Amino acid sequence: MNPEQKFNALRQQLDSLDTTAMQTRIEARLRLAWAQQHSAQSTPMDTTSKSSWRWLSYTLAGTSLAGLAFITTLATQPAVETPTKLSAEQTMDDFIAANKDEKSNSAGLSVQEFDLKTDDYSGTEYTGDDWEHDTQLDGATINPSYTYTANKDEKQLFDESVQLEIDVKGELLDVIHNLRNQVETLNGYLINISYYDTAGTIDIQLPADQLQTFEDQLATVDATHQVEVLSYNVANVSEEVAIIDAEITAKQKEIDQAKTDLTAANLTATERQALQDKISAGESYIQTQQTTKEETIAEYSLVDVRVTIHPYQSWTSGNYYQYDRSTFTGSVQYELGRAMYTLIHGTGKLARFLVWLAVYSVVLIPLFIGLRWFIRKLIRFFKQL
Amino acid sequence: MTVYTELSSHHIEQAKTDQAAFIELYRHYSQRVLRFLIARTGNLQLAEDLAQETFVTVLTKLPDYQVTGAKFSSWLLQIALNCARMHWRKQSNTPPTDLDTISELWGNQPDQHTAWMDFFLAIKQLSEEDQTLLTLKYVEDYSNQDIAELLKISPNHCGVKLHRALQRLQTYL
Numbered sequence: 001m002n003p004e005q006k007f008n009a010l011r012q013q014l015d016s017l018d019t020t021a022m023q024t025r026i027e028a029r030l031r032l033a034w035a036q037q038h039s040a041q042s043t044p045m046d047t048t049s050k051s052s053w054r055w056l057s058y059t060l061a062g063t064s065l066a067g068l069a070f071i072t073t074l075a076t077q078p079a080v081e082t083p084t085k086l087s088a089e090q091t092m093d094d095f096i097a098a099n100k101d102e103k104s105n106s107a108g109l110s111v112q113e114f115d116l117k118t119d120d121y122s123g124t125e126y127t128g129d130d131w132e133h134d135t136q137l138d139g140a141t142i143n144p145s146y147t148y149t150a151n152k153d154e155k156q157l158f159d160e161s162v163q164l165e166i167d168v169k170g171e172l173l174d175v176i177h178n179l180r181n182q183v184e185t186l187n188g189y190l191i192n193i194s195y196y197d198t199a200g201t202i203d204i205q206l207p208a209d210q211l212q213t214f215e216d217q218l219a220t221v222d223a224t225h226q227v228e229v230l231s232y233n234v235a236n237v238s239e240e241v242a243i244i245d246a247e248i249t250a251k252q253k254e255i256d257q258a259k260t261d262l263t264a265a266n267l268t269a270t271e272r273q274a275l276q277d278k279i280s281a282g283e284s285y286i287q288t289q290q291t292t293k294e295e296t297i298a299e300y301s302l303v304d305v306r307v308t309i310h311p312y313q314s315w316t317s318g319n320y321y322q323y324d325r326s327t328f329t330g331s332v333q334y335e336l337g338r339a340m341y342t343l344i345h346g347t348g349k350l351a352r353f354l355v356w357l358a359v360y361s362v363v364l365i366p367l368f369i370g371l372r373w374f375i376r377k378l379i380r381f382f383k384q385l
Numbered sequence: 386m387t388v389y390t391e392l393s394s395h396h397i398e399q400a401k402t403d404q405a406a407f408i409e410l411y412r413h414y415s416q417r418v419l420r421f422l423i424a425r426t427g428n429l430q431l432a433e434d435l436a437q438e439t440f441v442t443v444l445t446k447l448p449d450y451q452v453t454g455a456k457f458s459s460w461l462l463q464i465a466l467n468c469a470r471m472h473w474r475k476q477s478n479t480p481p482t483d484l485d486t487i488s489e490l491w492g493n494q495p496d497q498h499t500a501w502m503d504f505f506l507a508i509k510q511l512s513e514e515d516q517t518l519l520t521l522k523y524v525e526d527y528s529n530q531d532i533a534e535l536l537k538i539s540p541n542h543c544g545v546k547l548h549r550a551l552q553r554l555q556t557y558l
Contacts, residue, residue, distance in 0.1 A: 003554045006504050007523030013490045014420045014524065022429075023415045026437045030411055033441050034404050 065364065069356035076344045076352070157238040157297065160208060161304035163230040164215065166222040167312040172200045175221060175309055182217050186210040189302070200309045205302040214305070223312035230308070237300055244293045248286050255282040389417055394452040401448050411440055414458060417525070418465050424524040425469055425516065427505040429486045435472060439465040459535045462525070466517060466535075473513075507557035515550035522547055 168175045176193060179202055183190055188206035206214055218227045255278075261267075262275045320337025324330035343355055392413055399406040418439055422432035442464050450460065487498050487505075508516055514536070521527040521535065533543040 003519075003551050003558065004523060006558075007519065010424060010490075010501075010504075011524050011526070014423060017423070017490060019416055019419050022419060022433045022436070023412070026415065026433065026440060027408060027411060029437055030440050030444065031404070031408070033444055034407060037444060038404075 065360050068360050069353050072356045073353045157300050159235040159237045159300050162232045163306045165228040165230050165308045166218050167310050168221055169223045169312045176200050202307045204305045206305055208303050211303050240296055244289050248289050251282050251286050255279050391456055414461055421525055424520045428483050435468045438468045510557045518547050518550050
């Protein structure tokens with residue numbers, strides 16, 4: 001028999017085959033399946049057909065993508081720069097007026113009133129231990145950044161200044177106001193605030209041991225939690241105090257000599273008066289020098305800090321220059337940032353919207369499809385268990 | 386020779402929502418599906434399981450079915466074919482036929498059992514597409530046009546493929 005004849009014979013056998021029992025069994029199972037399916041469809045979730053749900057999900061996904069693209073288009077709208085110095089000044093006035101009732105702590109050291117402890121310094125002879133005492137400045141306790149003891153080799157006094165820069169999100173004025181409060185908390189002094197449209201600077205003096213704390217606080221304010229140190233200068237100025245010390249010592253010797261001379265019996269009244277005047281003048285001079293010394297030490301125990309505050313600019317705002325192009329990752333970030341900047345600043349709203357829509361579609365749709373496939377696989381796996 | 390007819394589109398629409406109409410649809414097409422699957426699998430038990438799976442799938446997909454003028458049986462056999470493919474994909478070691486099926490079909494001709502076993506083995510040597518083509522043509526008595534529609538190929542190409550499939554089968558016999 002050739003194949004066709006074989007198939008014909010097979011067909012005849014199939015025609016004669018009684019499949020009634022099989023059909024009956026299948027029919028019984030189908031009735032059950034029908035009942036199950038239609039009882040499931042009677043629940044509120046399944047009243048809509050599968051096709052409708054599919055279209056609903058497509059519509060929702062499409063709307064979400066369009067919404068996402070729309071929001072991104074608005075969010076990445078290039079900012080219009082307005083040179084409104086006048087309004088900025090007005091805002092600063094408001095800022096100052098709003099804070100006028102607060103305790104003023106903004107005087108610099110040049111006009112700062114000192115309230116030194118009389119027990120420590122007035123009229124008493126200098127001892128090495130006295131330099132270790134806390135100096136009371138305008139009610140604030142300062143812990144000096146120097147060590148100055150009787151041993152000459154350990155006399156160290158530093159003049160420190162540092163320039164810091166931070167990028168912040170939100171209103172600059174609010175940030176400046178917060179920084180001002182922090183400076184007061186750290187027993188520092190506000191010297192000057194300059195604010196203009198695109199940046200602000202705040203000059204302060206801080207106890208040296210509080211500098212690190214202040215930097216940490218600045219880092220929390222910074223948008224990237226990184227404080228940029230623009231400059232840091234340290235100069236050893238111990239010599240200034242050493243010179244004053246030498247002058248005091250020399251003057252003390254002169255006073256001692258005058259006091260010794262005063263004990264001589266053959267002095268005339270005029271000579272005695274001259275010696276007493278010399279002693280008084282010498283003591284007055286020592287007192288003045290000691291005060292100067294305390295002021296000098298107090299001044300150098302504070303660090304001059306200038307904080308420059310800029311509004312934070314993301315890479316979409318053109319700040320893609322921050323990336324290091326010498327590395328592969330940095331180059332990719334740089335090129336991406338440049339492309340996005342060009343897109344945002346070089347095209348119209350509709351074009352930006354369409355590009356964002358395309359970007360989200362290309363990225364999110366395969367992601368969702370993959371996720372759906374994975375979930376289905378997972379469900380199938382657990383069902384098989 | 387059995388002559389098969391198609392149900393009206395009205396009846397198919399009714400079967401989407403009415404259980405009695407659906408059962409009637411099943412009764413109308415079940416023998417045809419079973420014949421196709423028995424010929425295609427050479428296994429009665431497997432054919433029954435696949436037929437059941439086919440009609441459960443039909444039950445699920447019927448609400449989405451749109452009457453377009455194409456034969457309903459073509460859509461039905463397409464589902465049956467997919468179910469068979471899914472089965473072979475999961476269990477590729479399914480035997481080409483079983484002795485129970487042979488003895489059920491040719492119980493009164495014991496001397497023919499070996500010959501039919503060889504025939505089924507020869508069919509299994511063919512590609513999946515060749516097997517489907519030959520089954521549809523010579524068991525289901527489909528025209529080249531219907532087969533082409535079902536397998537999404539042109540009728541002329543279908544004729545050529547059938548001719549080649551027969552030649553290949555001949556070499557295995």
